[in-house]
Amino acid sequence: MNINLTFLILTIIAALWSVMGRSLLKATIGLAATSALISILIFRLDSPLAAVFELSVCTGLITAVFVSTISLTKPLTHKEILQASKDRFKRYWYLPVILVVIGIALVLLKVRQDFIMAPVPALQQDVRDVLWNFRRLDILGQVIILLAGALGVVILFEENKRNER
Amino acid sequence: MPSLMILIPLFGVIILNLVFASNDKMKRAAFWFALALFISQIAVAIFHHPIFWNNSLKPLDSFFKVSFFVDHLSFIMFICIGMVSIASLFVAKYTITEEGGRFKFINLLILASLGMSGIIMVKDIFSLYVFMEITAVSSFLLIAYPKSLESLEGAFKYLILSAVATVLMLSAIGILLLASGGTSFFAIASGIAEARNSSLIVFAIGLFICGLFIKGGLVPFHGWLPDAYTAAPASVSVLLAGVVTKAAGIYTMIRIVTSLFPYNQPVNNVLMLVGTISIFVGAIVAIGQDNFKRMLAYSSISQMGYIILGLGTGTGLGIAGAVFHLFNHSVFKSLLFVNSAAVEKETGTCDMNKLGGISQKMPVTGATSVIAFLSTCGIPPLSGFWSKIIIVIALWQTSHYAYACLAVLASIITLAYFLSMQRRVFFGKLRSGLEGLKEADRGVLAVSIILAAITIGVGVFFPFFFNIFILPVKEILVR
Numbered sequence: 001m002n003i004n005l006t007f008l009i010l011t012i013i014a015a016l017w018s019v020m021g022r023s024l025l026k027a028t029i030g031l032a033a034t035s036a037l038i039s040i041l042i043f044r045l046d047s048p049l050a051a052v053f054e055l056s057v058c059t060g061l062i063t064a065v066f067v068s069t070i071s072l073t074k075p076l077t078h079k080e081i082l083q084a085s086k087d088r089f090k091r092y093w094y095l096p097v098i099l100v101v102i103g104i105a106l107v108l109l110k111v112r113q114d115f116i117m118a119p120v121p122a123l124q125q126d127v128r129d130v131l132w133n134f135r136r137l138d139i140l141g142q143v144i145i146l147l148a149g150a151l152g153v154v155i156l157f158e159e160n161k162r163n164e165r
Numbered sequence: 166m167p168s169l170m171i172l173i174p175l176f177g178v179i180i181l182n183l184v185f186a187s188n189d190k191m192k193r194a195a196f197w198f199a200l201a202l203f204i205s206q207i208a209v210a211i212f213h214h215p216i217f218w219n220n221s222l223k224p225l226d227s228f229f230k231v232s233f234f235v236d237h238l239s240f241i242m243f244i245c246i247g248m249v250s251i252a253s254l255f256v257a258k259y260t261i262t263e264e265g266g267r268f269k270f271i272n273l274l275i276l277a278s279l280g281m282s283g284i285i286m287v288k289d290i291f292s293l294y295v296f297m298e299i300t301a302v303s304s305f306l307l308i309a310y311p312k313s314l315e316s317l318e319g320a321f322k323y324l325i326l327s328a329v330a331t332v333l334m335l336s337a338i339g340i341l342l343l344a345s346g347g348t349s350f351f352a353i354a355s356g357i358a359e360a361r362n363s364s365l366i367v368f369a370i371g372l373f374i375c376g377l378f379i380k381g382g383l384v385p386f387h388g389w390l391p392d393a394y395t396a397a398p399a400s401v402s403v404l405l406a407g408v409v410t411k412a413a414g415i416y417t418m419i420r421i422v423t424s425l426f427p428y429n430q431p432v433n434n435v436l437m438l439v440g441t442i443s444i445f446v447g448a449i450v451a452i453g454q455d456n457f458k459r460m461l462a463y464s465s466i467s468q469m470g471y472i473i474l475g476l477g478t479g480t481g482l483g484i485a486g487a488v489f490h491l492f493n494h495s496v497f498k499s500l501l502f503v504n505s506a507a508v509e510k511e512t513g514t515c516d517m518n519k520l521g522g523i524s525q526k527m528p529v530t531g532a533t534s535v536i537a538f539l540s541t542c543g544i545p546p547l548s549g550f551w552s553k554i555i556i557v558i559a560l561w562q563t564s565h566y567a568y569a570c571l572a573v574l575a576s577i578i579t580l581a582y583f584l585s586m587q588r589r590v591f592f593g594k595l596r597s598g599l600e601g602l603k604e605a606d607r608g609v610l611a612v613s614i615i616l617a618a619i620t621i622g623v624g625v626f627f628p629f630f631f632n633i634f635i636l637p638v639k640e641i642l643v644r
Contacts (some may be wrong), residue, residue, distance in 0.1 A: 136230040141283065141295035144175060145302055148276050151182075152306040155269050 006043060010038040012099060019160050022085035024070050032063040049128075166221050167233040167286055170243075174279040178272050185268075192268040192588040196385055198256055199271050203247040203278070209244035229533030233286035236632055237637040241471065242416050242487060244286045245495040249407030250278050252499045252616065253606045254504045257400035270400065277303035277404065290425070291348040297380070299411050301327045308397040319389075319396030326379050326389040334374035340369035354425050370426045374435070381414020383473060384443040384528060387466050394462035395515075402458060406465050407499035411491055416473050416559075419487065422476060422640045437476030441571055443470030448578040452585070455517040457505045459499065464541065467579065468494045474572060475556035476516055478563045480637035486555030489635045493540065493548040493623065500537040500616035504530045507605035507613075508590065517586065522595035526602035529610050531591040533617040538583035540620045543576045548623035551631070588624070 011034055018030030027077065035058035043051035076084065185191040195289035198238060199380050210594055218235055225231070226278070241510065253274060261267040263356055284298030309320035321364075342348055345356020360366055375386070390410070394402050426432060447467030454460035475487030507530045509515050524531030540549035553576065560569035595602075604610065623630050 015196070080390075134230065135291075136228075137232075137289075137292055139294065140229055141299060142170075144276065144279065144299050145173075145295075147178065148273070148299060148302045149274055150305065151269065151276070152309075155273075155306060155310050156312065164321045 004041065007037055007041050007044075010042070011155040015047070016099065018097060020088055020097065022081055022088065023076070024073070028063055028070065031066070032059050035062075117134040166217050166220055167235055168222055168229065170206065170228050170579045171231075171279055172225060172229075172280040174275045174282075178201065178275050178279075180612075181268075181272060189264040192264050195268050195271040196254065196258060197593040199275055200251065202275065203254070206282075206407050207247035207251075208245055210247065213240050222536060223570050232288070234288040234320045235286055235357050236641065237634070238416070238419065238488060238641055239285045241492055241501065241634060241638065242412060243282070246278055246281050246285075246410050246412065247361040248616075248619075249404060249495055249499050250274060252407065252503055252612045253404040256403050259606050259609045260399050260506055266310075270307070270398075273303045273307050273310070274404065275283065277409065278569050279577045280489045281408065282419045284412050284417060288350045289348050290341065290350065290353060290494060293417065294334055294338060297334075297417070298331070300409060300413050301331075302617065304401075304405065304432075307401040307404065307445070308393055311398050311495050313394040313396075316398070318391040322389040323393045326386070330376040330379035333372045333379070334518045337376065340365055340372075343389045344369070349392070350424050357426065363403045371430070372424075373421065374418070374432075377414050377418045378439060379414075380384045381418065381469055381473075382410050382466055383414070383439055383469055384466060387443070388477055388480065390466060391459050391462040394465070399502070399509055402461075402603060403502040403506065403583070406461065407495050410465070410469070411495060413468060415491060418473070419476055419491075420641075421483065433477050436473050437565065439475030440477055441568055443467065443473065444572065445470075445578075447507065448575050448582065452578070452582045454582075455591060457508065457520075457586065458518055459501070459515075460517075460582065461505060464499055464501075464579070464582070465494075467575065468498065468541065470575075471572065472551060473555055476558060478556075478559040478565065480559050480563060481561035482555060482562065484641065485635050485638050486552055486559050487630075489555060489631065490549075490552035492635075493552045493620070496524055496616055496619050496623070497537040497540045498551060500533060500620065501541075503609060503613050504524060504534045507609055512604055513601060513606065517589040520590045520599075522591070523589040523602060525573060525593075525595050527541060527601065527604045529613060530605055533613040534563065534591060534615045536620055538587060540624070542580040542583055544580075545623045546619050548587050548627070551624060551627045560625035563599075582635045 012031040014030050014037060016030075018027045018034060020026040021030055035054060039051045039055040039059060042054055169585060181195050181198065189272045214237075221231075256269070257267055257270050257274070277300055280296050280301075284293060284300065287293050287296060299314050301323075305324050309317055336347065341353050341356065344360055344363065345353045347353065347356075348349050348386030357366055357370075365571055378387040379389075394405055397405060422432065422436070447463045447465070447470060451460050451467065452465060468490070472487045472490050475483045475490060477483070505515060507518065507527065511527065512520060512523065514520065536547065540547035543550045543553040545551075552574070557569045557572050560566075562570065564573035604615075
C-alpha cells in the first residue's frame with residue numbers, strides 16, 4: 001500500500017469520526033485531522049501554497065473558532081452524551097458500511113491504487129501573480145463576501161446583546 | 166461603464182455604514198439611496214445606451230481588472246433585479262417598523278442585488294461562482310435576520326443545500342479548468358468543443374447542472390425553497406421568489422447551456438424532464454397548502470419548471486419563451502408576494518383557513534391578486550399567456566407533443582389552486598374578527614398597481630415588447 005493511499009484512507013476515517021463522534025469537540029478534532037491530512041495530500045500533489053492555506057485556515061483558524069464557540073455552549077451530562085452517541089450511531093450506521101463496500105469493490109475491480117496526476121496546464125506565473133494580476137475581480141468579490149459576513153455578525157449578534165441588557 | 170453596476174452599490178454600502186449609521190434620521194437616507202440605485206439600474210437597462218455599456222472607466226476597470234460582458238439577456242435580468250428590489254424595498258418600509266432593522270435590511274438588499282448584477286455580467290465561470298456566493302450569503306442573512314426559530318431553520322436549510330450546490334459547482338469548475346486550461350467562458354467552450362465525448366467533461370457538466378438545479382429550487386432539489394420562502398420576512402420572500410432563484414439558478418442555467426455546454430439530446434432531455442416534473446410536483450403540492458406564502462412557493466417551483474422546459478427545446482423560440490416567462494414570473498410572483506405581505510401585515514396570519522372575504526376591506530390588494538393569478542395560469546391577454554404559449558409552440562415545433570400537452574394540462578391545475586386560494590383569502594363572506602381590517606399603505610399599493618399594470622401592459626402590447634426586448638435574446642444561440 002503506497003503512502004498516498006494510506007493518507008487517503010486516514011482522511012476518510014477522520015471524516016467519519018467527525019460525523020459519528022459523540023461530542024461536538026471530538027467532531028471538531030476529527031474535522032481538524034481531516035483537514036491536516038488533506039493538506040499533506042495537497043502538498044504531495046505539488047501545490048505547497050494551497051496546502052499552506054488549507055493547513056492555516058481550515059486546520060488552524062476554523063478549528064479555533066469552533067472550539068471557542070463550543071466552549072460557550074452548555075456541556076451535556078454523561079447520560080445525555082451516551083444517548084446522543086446512540087442516536088448518532090443509529091442515524092449514520094450505514095456510512096462505514098458504504099465505505100467498506102466501496103473499498104471491497106475497488107479492490108475486486110483492481111482499480112489502480114495510486115494517484116494519477118491529471119494533465120495540469122503549465123502555469124507560467126506564480127500563484128500570487130495569478131491571484132493579484134489575473135483574479136483581482138475575484139478578490140474584490142471575496143472582499144464583498146467578507147463585508148456581507150461582517151454585516152451578518154452585526155445583525156445576528158448585536159440585538160442579542162441589547163436583549164441581554 | 167458596466168463596472169459601475171458593482172462599484173456604486175459597493176461603495177454606497179460602505180459610505181452608508183460609515184457616515185449614515187449614526188442616527189435614525191440619517192439612516193432614512195439608505196432607503197432613498199437604494200431606490201435611486203434601483204431606478205437608475207432599470208433606466209440604463211431599458212435604454213441600453215452604448216455610451217454607458219460600451220465604454221470602460223479606465224482607472225477603476227484597469228485597477229480591478231474588470232472585464233464585463235452584457236447582452237439583451239443581461240438587460241432583461243437587470244430590469245427584473247431593479248423592479249423586484251424596489252418592490253422588496255417598499256414592502257420592507259411597510260413591514261419593518263424599526264429604523265435600525267430597515268437600515269440593515271437595505272444594506273443586505275443592496276449587496277444581494279450587487280451579487281446578482283455580477284452574476285449577469287461576468288464571463289468567467291469562477292467569477293460567476295464568487296458572485297453567486299455574494300448573493301447566497303446576503304440571502305441567508307436576509308432570511309435569518311428576524312431570528313425567529315422558523316427563519317433560522319429556513320436560512321439553515323438554504324445554507325446547507327446551497328453548500329451542497331457549491332461543492333458540486335466547484336468540483337465541476339476544477340474539472341473544466343483541467344480540461345480546458347482556463348476558466349473564461351471562451352476557454353471552457355473551446356475545451357469542451359475539443360473533447361466533446363470525454364466522460365470527465367460530461368461528469369463535470371452533470372455536476373454543474375445539478376448545482377444550478379439546487380440554486381433554482383427545481384424538483385427534486387427543491388427541499389429548501391418552501392421553508393425559506395415561508396420563514397423569510399415578507400420583503401425577503403418577494404426578493405427570493407422574484408429574482409434571487411432566477412439570477413442564481415435559472416439565468417445561469419440559460420447562460421451556461423447556451424454559451425458553454427453545447428446543446429445535445431441528453432442535455433435537452435434532462436432539462437425537459439426536470440422542467441415537467443417541477444411543473445407537476447409544484448402544482449400538485451400547491452393544491453394541498455393552507456399557508457398563503459407556502460402555496461406561492463410551490464407555485465414558483467411549478468413556474469420555474471416552465472422556464473426550464475422552454476430552455477430544454479434548444480431552439481431560439483424556446484429560449485425566447487423561457488426568458489419571457491422568467492420576466493413575467495418575476496412580475497406576477499412579486500405582485501403575489503407583495504399582496505401576501507399586505508395580507509400578513511394587516512391580518513397577522515398567512516393561514517388561509519383563518520382568512521376570507523378580505524377583498525371587501527382590501528379591494529386593491531384583492532383586484533391585483535386576481536390579475537397576478539390569472540397571468541400565472543396563462544389566461545389571455547395577460548403576459549403569462551403569451552410566454553406559456555410561446556413555450557408550447559416551441560415544444561410543438563420540436564415534436565415534443567407530449568411535453569406540450571402536459572404543459573397545457575398543468576395550467577389547469579394552476580388555475581384550480583389559485584381559484585381555491587382566491588376564494589379562501591379574498592372572496593366570499595368576511596371572516597369574523599376581520600371587520601376592522603384596513604387596506605395596505607400607499608407605497609405598497611403603488612407597487613402592486615404598477616406590477617399589475619406591467620402584467621396587463623406586456624400582455625396587451627405583446628408584439629412590441631416581444632420584438633424589442635425578448636426576441637433579440639435569440640442571439641445568444643448564434644455565438
